[in-house]
Amino acid sequence: MRQDIPVIVIGGYLGAGKTTLLNHLLRHADGRKIAILVNEFGDLPIDADLIEAKDDEMIAISGGCICCSFGSDMTAALIKLAQLDPAPDYVVIEASGVAMPGAVAASISFLDGFNLGGVVVLADSERIRAQAADEYLGDTMLRQISDADLIVQTKIDLISSDVVQDVRDWLGSANPKAQVVATAQGRLPPEVILGVEMVAGQPQASAHADAGYESRVFSEIPPCDPIKLAKSLATGAVGIIRAKGFVADQAGQNWLIQIVGERFDVTLAKAKEHIAVVCIGRKGALETGAIGVMFAGDAG
Amino acid sequence: MPNTTIFSAKKIITMNPSRPEASHVAVRDGRILGAGSLEELATWGDYTLDTRFEDKVLMPGFVEGHAHAMEGSLWAKVYCGWFDRADPNGKLWMGVKSVDAVVERLQEAEAVLEDATTPLSGWQLDPIYMDNTTVTRADLDRVSTTRAVGVLHASGHIMNVNTKALELAGMLKQGLNHPGIPLGADGFPTGELKGPEVMTPVGPFVGYERNMLDADETGLRNFAKLCVRTGTTTITDLASRMDDDAVDVMLRVTNEPNYPVRLMPFRFFMGLSAKELIVAVLAFKKRSTDRLRLGQIKIVVDGSIQGFSARLRWPGYHNGAPNGLWYIAPEHLSELLHLALEAGLQVHTHTNGDQATQLVLEKLGPALQAHPNPDHRFTLQHCQLADAAQFRTAAKLGMCVNLFANHHFYWGDEHYALTVGPDRATRMNACRTALDSGVPMAIHSDAPVTPLGPLFTAWAAVNRITASGRVQGEEERIQVHEALWAITMGAAYTLHLDGEIGSIETGKKADFAVLEADPTACDPMLLKDIGVWGTVQGGRIFPAASL
Ligand SMILES: [Zn+2]
Numbered sequence: 001m002r003q004d005i006p007v008i009v010i011g012g013y014l015g016a017g018k019t020t021l022l023n024h025l026l027r028h029a030d031g032r033k034i035a036i037l038v039n040e041f042g043d044l045p046i047d048a049d050l051i052e053a054k055d056d057e058m059i060a061i062s063g064g065c066i067c068c069s070f071g072s073d074m075t076a077a078l079i080k081l082a083q084l085d086p087a088p089d090y091v092v093i094e095a096s097g098v099a100m101p102g103a104v105a106a107s108i109s110f111l112d113g114f115n116l117g118g119v120v121v122l123a124d125s126e127r128i129r130a131q132a133a134d135e136y137l138g139d140t141m142l143r144q145i146s147d148a149d150l151i152v153q154t155k156i157d158l159i160s161s162d163v164v165q166d167v168r169d170w171l172g173s174a175n176p177k178a179q180v181v182a183t184a185q186g187r188l189p190p191e192v193i194l195g196v197e198m199v200a201g202q203p204q205a206s207a208h209a210d211a212g213y214e215s216r217v218f219s220e221i222p223p224c225d226p227i228k229l230a231k232s233l234a235t236g237a238v239g240i241i242r243a244k245g246f247v248a249d250q251a252g253q254n255w256l257i258q259i260v261g262e263r264f265d266v267t268l269a270k271a272k273e274h275i276a277v278v279c280i281g282r283k284g285a286l287e288t289g290a291i292g293v294m295f296a297g298d299a300g
Numbered sequence: 301m302p303n304t305t306i307f308s309a310k311k312i313i314t315m316n317p318s319r320p321e322a323s324h325v326a327v328r329d330g331r332i333l334g335a336g337s338l339e340e341l342a343t344w345g346d347y348t349l350d351t352r353f354e355d356k357v358l359m360p361g362f363v364e365g366h367a368h369a370m371e372g373s374l375w376a377k378v379y380c381g382w383f384d385r386a387d388p389n390g391k392l393w394m395g396v397k398s399v400d401a402v403v404e405r406l407q408e409a410e411a412v413l414e415d416a417t418t419p420l421s422g423w424q425l426d427p428i429y430m431d432n433t434t435v436t437r438a439d440l441d442r443v444s445t446t447r448a449v450g451v452l453h454a455s456g457h458i459m460n461v462n463t464k465a466l467e468l469a470g471m472l473k474q475g476l477n478h479p480g481i482p483l484g485a486d487g488f489p490t491g492e493l494k495g496p497e498v499m500t501p502v503g504p505f506v507g508y509e510r511n512m513l514d515a516d517e518t519g520l521r522n523f524a525k526l527c528v529r530t531g532t533t534t535i536t537d538l539a540s541r542m543d544d545d546a547v548d549v550m551l552r553v554t555n556e557p558n559y560p561v562r563l564m565p566f567r568f569f570m571g572l573s574a575k576e577l578i579v580a581v582l583a584f585k586k587r588s589t590d591r592l593r594l595g596q597i598k599i600v601v602d603g604s605i606q607g608f609s610a611r612l613r614w615p616g617y618h619n620g621a622p623n624g625l626w627y628i629a630p631e632h633l634s635e636l637l638h639l640a641l642e643a644g645l646q647v648h649t650h651t652n653g654d655q656a657t658q659l660v661l662e663k664l665g666p667a668l669q670a671h672p673n674p675d676h677r678f679t680l681q682h683c684q685l686a687d688a689a690q691f692r693t694a695a696k697l698g699m700c701v702n703l704f705a706n707h708h709f710y711w712g713d714e715h716y717a718l719t720v721g722p723d724r725a726t727r728m729n730a731c732r733t734a735l736d737s738g739v740p741m742a743i744h745s746d747a748p749v750t751p752l753g754p755l756f757t758a759w760a761a762v763n764r765i766t767a768s769g770r771v772q773g774e775e776e777r778i779q780v781h782e783a784l785w786a787i788t789m790g791a792a793y794t795l796h797l798d799g800e801i802g803s804i805e806t807g808k809k810a811d812f813a814v815l816e817a818d819p820t821a822c823d824p825m826l827l828k829d830i831g832v833w834g835t836v837q838g839g840r841i842f843p844a845a846s847l
Contacts, residue, residue, distance in 0.1 A: 014629050039570070069571070075500035098626035106478045107497035112470045136611075136630055136659055139623050 005082070006117030006195055007091045007108045011101030011144050013131055016122035017154035018094055019045040021186035021193070025092070026050055028190050029063045032197065035081050035088035036067040037074065039096045075107060082113040090117065090194050098140055102147030117195045118242070118260035121148035125155045125167050125182075132174070145171065148178045149261030150192070150241060157184035177262035179241045181282065189213050189280075195260065196244035196278045203245045203278040213241075214283045219276040221295045223248045226255035230264040232294050233257075239285035245277030304328045304347040305839075306338065311818055312358045315788045315803040325358065327810040330839035335804045352841075356833055357818045359784070360803050361533025361811030362754035363791035365702045366648075366681055366744035369515035369537040369563070372523030374423045374748050377507065378409045380451055381424035383710075385751050388525035390844065398430060399439055402451070406443040413447070420444065421507035422451035424748070425460065428606075428714060429767070435460040436484070437491025450506025454749065457607055459493045461502055466491060469502040514546040520553040520563075527561040529844045530753045531813030531832045534792070534801055535561055538648065538681065539568035539598035547584060547594070554591040560835060560842040562591050562811075564795055566598035566648055569628065574635045578643050585645070590838070593797075597640055598681075599649045600627045602656035605684060605719050606711050610653030612685065618721035624653060634663045637678075641671035646796060647678050648702075654685040661693045674698065677740070679794045684728050685720065691730070691737035700794040703729040705743035705761035705783075706750040708773070712766035726773040731761045735782060742791035743783070755819065758783035759828035780824050812836040 010018055022036060022045050038045055046059060046067050053060040059067040066088070070077035074093065081091060091114070095101045101119045108116045121144050124131075132141045145151060151171050156164045164182060171180050181192060189206070192213060196203045205215040226247050233240055243259040246269055254269035257277060279291060305327045312322040314335050326333035326341040334341050341347070372388065379385060379393040380402050386392050396402045402425060410420055420443065427433050440449045440462035448465035452458075466472040466489055474487035480494035493499050503509065515523060515537070527535055540546060542565060554563050567581050577597065585595025602624055603609020608617060609624040616623055628636075633649075640647045651657040657680055664678060679700040680686070684707060686694070694701060707729060716725040727733070734741045743757050761783045764773050771777075778786075792802030801809050816831030834843040 014631055073496075073500060075497050079501065097629040097632070100625070103479075103495075103497075106480070107495075109478050110471055110476045110481060110498065111501065136626075136655065140626060143622075 003198070003201075004113055004115035005087060005089070005091055007078070007093060007114050008117045008194060009093045009095055009101045009105045009108075009119045010122065011095045011099065011104070011119065011147065012097070012122030013124070013137070013141060013144070014097040015127070016124045017152075017186055018122055021122065021152065021154070021188070022092065022094065023047045023050070024186040024188070025190055025193055026061055026063070026065055029065055030190065031063070032190065032194065033086065033089045034065040034194070035091045036065070037070050037077055037081070037091060037093045038067060039070065039094070045094060074104065075111065078108075078111055078114060092194070098137075100140075100143055100147060102143075105147070115258075115265070117258075118149045118263060119147050120150045120152060120193060121145055122152045122154050123167075123171055125153050125159050125164060128167065129170060142174060145174045145178075148175055149263045151175065151178045151180045152188065153180055153182040154186065155184065156182045179261045181241060191215065191280055192241055195242050195258065196280065198244070202274055203276065205278045212283055213280060214286055215278055215280040216286065216288055216291075217276055217278050218245075218291065218295045221247050221275050221277065222297055223250045223252070224297055225249065226257060226266045229294065230257045230259060230266050233279070233291065234259045234262045234264040236290070236294060238287040238290045238294070239281040240279050240291070241281050243277055243279040246273035246275055247277065248275055302328050304333060304344055305350050306341050306347045307350050307353050307358070308338065309353040309358045310355050312804060313784070313818070313820060314805060315360050315785060316805040319805070322804070325804055325810075325812075327836075327839045330810055332804060332806060332808050332810050334806045353814060357815040358804065359531070359813045359815060359819070360788045361801065361835055361837060362531045362787050362813050363742075363795070363797070363802060364527075364532050364535040364744060364747070364752060364754060364787075365679075365742040365791035365794050366538050366704075367535050367747040367752055369520055369523045369540070369565070371526065371748035371752060372521065373515045373519030375522050376518065378406055378420065378422040379424060380405060380422040381454060382426045382429040383751075385424075386529065388522035388529075389847070390529060399433055399435055402435065403439055403442050406440070406449065406451070410443050410447070416446045419448040419450070419465075419505060419507040421449070424454045425451045426454040428711075434490065434492060437461060437463045437466065437489070440491060448505045450502065450508060452508065455604065455607060456749070457495060459499045459502070459506075459508070461491050461493060461506055463491070465502055465506050468505040471502065514541050514549075517549055517553050520550065521559075524559055524561045525847050526747075526752050528835050528842045528847055529832060530755070531815065531835055532752065532754060533561055533811035533813070533835050533837045534795070534797065535563060536795070537563060537565040540565040541571070542567045542584065547587065550592055551587065551589065555589065558840070559591060560837045560840065562593065562801075562837070564593040564596065566596040569597060569599045569636060574632065574639050577636070578639045578645065581645055582643060593795075596646045596648065597636070599633065599636060599647060601633065601649055601651045601660060602627060602653050605652050606714055608719070610685075611655040611659075612653040612720070613655045613658065617719060619718050623655075630659060630663065633659065634667065637664055637667040638670060641667055641673050641676060644673070646676065648681050648794075649678070650681045652682045652684050654687065654690065657683055657686050657690055661690060661697065661699075664697055664699065668697065677794060677796055681744075682746075685724055686730065686734075687727065688730075688733050688737060691734050691739050695738040700740040700742070701734050702742040702744050702791070702794055703731055703734060703761075704746060705729055705731065705757050706745050708764050708766055709760050710750055710767060712764075712772045713768045713770070716766075716772060727776060728773065729761075730773070730776045731778045731782075731786070732776045735778060740790065740793045741786055742794045743786045744791075753828070754787040755830055755832070756828040758787050758819070759824070761786065762824045762827060780820055780827065783827075784819060810836055810839040
């Protein structure tokens with residue numbers, strides 16, 4: 001049986017930097033087959049030099065990625081994607097500028113063959129606070145932010161570092177359960193957006209070209225209560241942006257743990273797996289000591 | 301010498317202010333040669349006198365400015381609505397008043413299906429009138445356990461399905477976590493599916509295919525039959541997804557020699573970028589015929605008031621529900637308005653909430669300054685909560701409004717008690733204020749949301765009676781002649797067709813509603829009960845009795 005395909009929902013208003021982020025992701029796909037779903041092809045989010053072929057329904061992108069438009073029917077487009085051979089490794093849905101990414105994400109939950117890989121909401125450092133105060137858009141912006149598991153604060157090269165910090169604090173208070181990462185030009189490691197990469201069914205730690213992030217493998221994990229462990233990792237303020245891996249319970253069953261922000265997902269593994277969990281965080285913010293304690297079972 | 305037919309009638313209400321009444325109308329080549337006395341019309345030369353309407357009252361064919369051709373397709377399914385409703389063949393389906401009655405009606409339809417797996421679908425269920433009783437999959441399992449059963453609600457946003465349908469869609473499992481999928485005590489879905497994204501995976505299994513917006517051939521023919529039965533000779537399809545195939549189907553069907561109505565589909569804005577949309581709609585426009593008028597755009601700005609998805613200004617929803625949803629980003633709206641004005645394409649915008657209306661007003665102003673067009677007639681559709689200031693601005697901007705007069709009857713009580721509260725419920729669909737503000741106004745049914753029937757819609761605007769029998773908003777009632785204007789010339793104006801249709805006068809299409817009684821002479825409370833004999837469309841005669 002095939003693994004469920006992780007679906008990442010990218011939200012945020014027009015101009016928040018979704019296009020830049022997606023193109024950076026596609027340029028660093030590194031063998032991952034990513035399927036991007038967009039509302040419409042019109043203002044195409046894909047840089048021209050990445051496009052290999054295009055028809056009405058699908059754009060082929062170098063490196064085995066694709067982009068499809070779904071118009072007004074996202075569910076139908078996803079069902080179609082699941083039937084592709086080979087199936088994509090990841091689906092990234094670009095929600096429209098006024099869509100509620102949480103609602104988009106909720107509709108993934110009942111679709112067979114997919115698994116929500118997180119809601120990522122982009123916020124333009126320069127404009128987000130004005131947008132959040134806008135008469136027409138304000139409540140929509142705040143609801144988008146509160147839907148996020150991971151908030152990407154974009155365009156930090158356009159403002160001073162003080163303001164970057166102010167905006168970061170504001171975003172954090174607007175949604176305390178999300179992790180906030182900051183970027184210029186959408187330069188985030190793919191695993192921050194997509195989640196920890198699985199190779200041959202095993203989570204991989206990667207050495208990032210981007211020096212701002214680190215990923216650590218924890219493999220000394222005694223049998224535990226997987227839900228309790230996942231919850232403490234996700235909500236324990238230990239700097240985990242994403243985590244993924246296998247743990248065993250007291251009865252010897254293996255469980256897949258996936259974390260993004262405070263969202264965690266624990267599912268029974270289909271076979272015996274190698275026990276290890278990869279955690280990704282910002283360099284210096286990932287509290288490996290505290291995380292190690294949690295894995296050791298002393299989290300309380 | 302061309303053939304001229306002169307029809308005599310008990311009375312002809314022309315809606316032509318310079319000659320409001322006549323006894324005869326002369327028709328040549330599908331157009332009106334003149335309306336007046338027989339002596340006057342005889343001056344045009346040889347004629348055939350047709351007296352079949354001698355005891356009938358003729359009005360200009362009614363114009364429905366906001367309906368959906370989907371109504372025609374829905375009649376292929378089982379009617380499960382609360383109110384009595386006539387189908388395209390004239391059969392009156394009595395409203396079903398309980399869950400048991402819904403089940404019974406579906407059972408009757410099920411009994412005549414031969415194959416054990418054909419899906420069974422129903423439509424127009426409205427539990428609001430049944431104390432919001434929830435229909436469960438167990439209820440629908442009483443209809444069938446071997447075939448999928450699905451019933452769409454009147455709102456179009458909720459569907460109830462049976463166990464088989466869930467099973468086929470792979471949704472018969474425990475622990476689903478979605479606000480649109482209520483779970484029973486056993487952890488399995490109850491069979492109620494709320495919202496398009498949860499209905500889509502089940503839809504195909506219960507006979508609701510993806511493109512419900514686009515009517516099929518039979519649907520278009522049924523839609524036209526409903527038009528004849530209600531005196532309607534020109535109608536919109538607002539909106540259609542309109543890919544090339546759908547346009548081909550519409551062209552083919554409306555071209556059939558006996559197709560009795562002029563159809564005006566608006567292209568739904570979603571699925572194409574603003575620039576692509578303009579190109580596509582300009583291309584459609586070139587394919588227009590007399591009976592298929594292509595080349596308009598429909599934008600949906602917000603959701604519905606009873607669904608709490610309309611965008612409201614302060615103080616928001618009466619029951620404290622959070623504000624609704626935008627279906628288009630303000631910048632996207634602005635771009636579309638600019639491009640459409642530049643290209644000379646007409647745009648109708650769906651705005652239910654007053655904040656959505658305000659956004660359109662604010663975006664259209666600058667777009668008009670950039671691309672001046674003194675006669676654009678962009679129309680606010682529904683525009684249900686607009687206040688007087690908004691109507692005044694709309695008038696200044698050269699906009700029209702098409703108000704949802706039927707809404708009061710069907711949901712007025714709900715709005716008063718729950719959604720917007722007494723004050724705003726009272727001024728909803730403020731026809732009086734709109735007319736007094738000088739905004740060109742039409743009124744509509746939004747069929748299939750409410751039944752097609754311009755005389756009913758006129759009745760609703762004149763009387764403002766709710767389903768419980770209260771008058772809601774006495775001050776916003778309009779006169780009978782104003783309501784009749786709204787369903788003829790008013791609607792024609794919003795479609796840029798007022799030079800061709802909407803009144804009975806020289807040069808216009810020979811489109812008539814043939815009525816059994818005089819709507820200007822009856823008790824206004826009986827307006828909706830006036831019988832419709834049928835229509836004349838482009839000079840062709842369509843008796844409802846022989847459809
Ligand atoms: Zn409508």
